[in-house]
Amino acid sequence: MAGKYYEEFEVGETIAHEKRRTVSERDNQVFCDMTMNQQPLHLDAEFAADTQFGERLVNGIYTMALATGLSIPDTTDGTIVANLSYDDVEHPNPVFHGDTIRAESTVLDRRETSDGERGVVTMRVNAYKVNSDGSGEDDDRDGASDDETLVCTFERTVLSLKREHAE
Numbered sequence: 657m658a659g660k661y662y663e664e665f666e667v668g669e670t671i672a673h674e675k676r677r678t679v680s681e682r683d684n685q686v687f688c689d690m691t692m693n694q695q696p697l698h699l700d701a702e703f704a705a706d707t708q709f710g711e712r713l714v715n716g717i718y719t720m721a722l723a724t725g726l727s728i729p730d731t732t733d734g735t736i737v738a739n740l741s742y743d744d745v746e747h748p749n750p751v752f753h754g755d756t757i758r759a760e761s762t763v764l765d766r767r768e769t770s771d772g773e774r775g776v777v778t779m780r781v782n783a784y785k786v787n788s789d790g791s792g793e794d795d796d797r798d799g800a801s802d803d804e805t806l807v808c809t810f811e812r813t814v815l816s817l818k819r820e821h822a823e
Contacts, residue, residue: 662775723783
């Protein structure tokens with residue numbers, strides 16, 4: 657089991673997740689199809705060419721889901737009871753086909769449940785695209801290095817098992 661039990665989370669701790677993923681056109685297309693999101697900005701190259709972005713954008717909900725997935729092995733894999741909420745979601749910069757995404761999670765808060773058998777943990781998850789050309793804009797506020805750009809940030813609150821009560 658790779659995830660952390662409630663007791664193992666430390667407020668202020670930042671976990672840099674090793675796994676990364678390069679987003680393909682197919683990833684975006686399949687996600688849009690599965691969720692019935694037919695926004696032309698995600699799917700229609702000619703439409704997107706006439707926008708301020710000049711090309712199709714990766715669906716922002718996919719970016720958020722990918723960041724969550726990248727974080728799970730190091731945080732909640734096998735130790736979670738439930739996801740409770742996703743809050744304060746922001747997409748400060750676009751993601752395009754071919755962008756490689758990495759994530760990190762910072763523990764913001766933790767508290768035991770009233771029965772003392774579990775705990776609630778809130779994490780800030782940041783997703784960055786890795787810029788192979790070094791074109792990142794580091795503003796010293798988002799944790800990105802000079803060759804990364806923050807593309808999604810959100811709070812994820814989970815109900816976590818305590819080690820002593822795990823089955």
